[in-house]
Amino acid sequence: MELQFLGTGAGMPSKMRNTSAVILNLSAEGEGYWLFDCGEATQHQLLHTPLKPRKIAKIFITHLHGDHIFGLPGLLGSRSFLGGNERLEIYGPSGLKEWLETTLRITTTHLNYELLIQEVGEGIIVEDDKFKVIAKNLQHGIPCLGYRIEQKPLPGKLLIDKVNEAGVPKGPLLKELKDGSDVTLPDGRLIFSKDVTGEPQEGFTVTILGDTSYCNAAVELALDADLLVHEATFDMDTDNLAKEYGHSTIGDAARTASEAGAKKLIANHISARFMPSDVAKLKEQGEAIFPTLHIAEDFSRFVWIDGQVKNLNAEKPS
């Protein structure tokens, strides 16, 4: 799992930060890329990364404000033009389907792939053998979702000593045991997977929220998460504005991470009002409440290694 931020600004693009988009790269887990929100010029940001639009398999939209969706039609078209022919699933609040269908129709955009647009509310909105995605309503004036992505426990490692001891022949039976199935050997003996594999490994949980004031739903979505991505449109001196506009301060984000027992917090959706020195102050304010905090920059990358989220320094785009 890798997480790469493509846009970390609020409301409008600036030279420093584009509008919202973050890619959860699940290629290693066999799921392709999952994109969360798609502000205008997200496809332009992708041009400065090695990421390929055609590998985007799912898109999750938190809410229908322009700074979170205006890049979607262009990206859908380019994904097709650049060779994408595998089905794309888009999840988001009610209204998304009407807007996308109207847009594709009026611009006569032809897609060389199947497009599934699924308007969703609270609940489990995606589940397969490897992942579960849970959505909850946040607090932002218009319907706005937060997403909790849970990787299911991974089968334990095959214990070579044990399979040799049991006399399991090399080949497909080993893979079945590794994948959790019990097998019958050619000589009739039944071998239980649990006897020849180690403990199942816990999967990761990543929580990616849309714009929101502090709310219980955010804490619930982030419960024990390895990583929480939370907006911080305001600093703690402008708490009143945050509440008024349905946004969070860096303090709200840190408090949510802390109450949820999350392991790491990445704050994004940073207003262009904040100069680089203000961002340092923002970080300090947050760290006083929740120490394992990063402020996302455009192109910041985070990876999941040995059960931990590690920060790869933001690379300057080429």
Added chain:
Amino acid sequence: MELQFLGTGAGMPSKMRNTSAVILNLSAEGEGYWLFDCGEATQHQLLHTPLKPRKIAKIFITHLHGDHIFGLPGLLGSRSFLGGNERLEIYGPSGLKEWLETTLRITTTHLNYELLIQEVGEGIIVEDDKFKVIAKNLQHGIPCLGYRIEQKPLPGKLLIDKVNEAGVPKGPLLKELKDGSDVTLPDGRLIFSKDVTGEPQEGFTVTILGDTSYCNAAVELALDADLLVHEATFDMDTDNLAKEYGHSTIGDAARTASEAGAKKLIANHISARFMPSDVAKLKEQGEAIFPTLHIAEDFSRFVWIDGQVKNLNAEKPS
């Protein structure tokens, strides 16, 4: 008059060229900016110029392909957010109104200014005391307009010798004479404007076309124009593709400029297939037919000085 290209690419953004947008800056003529087409990330391109979104007074859309309009909703929102409160007029083909209204409604975008969306066909679509804009249908598979912008003749210069001779007192009467009105002096004498002013100065004509194959309408729109902006999606070796997709080669653009008797041609809508060396070849192919030709780059600027269009070198964006 200044013309600045914001996007000169075709179909999709690349690192070198954004999708279509060009600003006709008529600030000196008292008309603000007129924007022609608005591909995705046009507002991002503006961030790298001194141009201000709130000064955009009119937007002309040639056709409803995504690479010509996907930047529109974001720009409309940002224009409002950045202090724009004067009325904005948008002209374009049928379907534009439904798309924009659907988009603004679903994204709950609030604009602090009056928005007039006018779906237009062929004819005079804008006329005031200084300018006339004429539209014609081009040939591009879907309805696609070309625009001819004619500046009306400017009143001749006030001839100081003549007004002194006639004994016109300094003050508002001079301005009236300059603006073409005849006036009565305090002593009862009638002074005719034409007797104290020089010849009316001819205005400029700029023709900005949407995507098109070679067609008569393009030639008619460009007749005797000081400047023709014409697409050149293909080179002369791929003539068959140009026709098939409703586009032009650099040869078609040059031929149109030549047949119309235009004074200068700027080719834009250049495919990302063309590397810088290919672009040089493109230029050669065009110049063989029509010598006063420029290939537009993103941020290229052209100004109208002393009755001529001059090319200011493209400035690297900051």
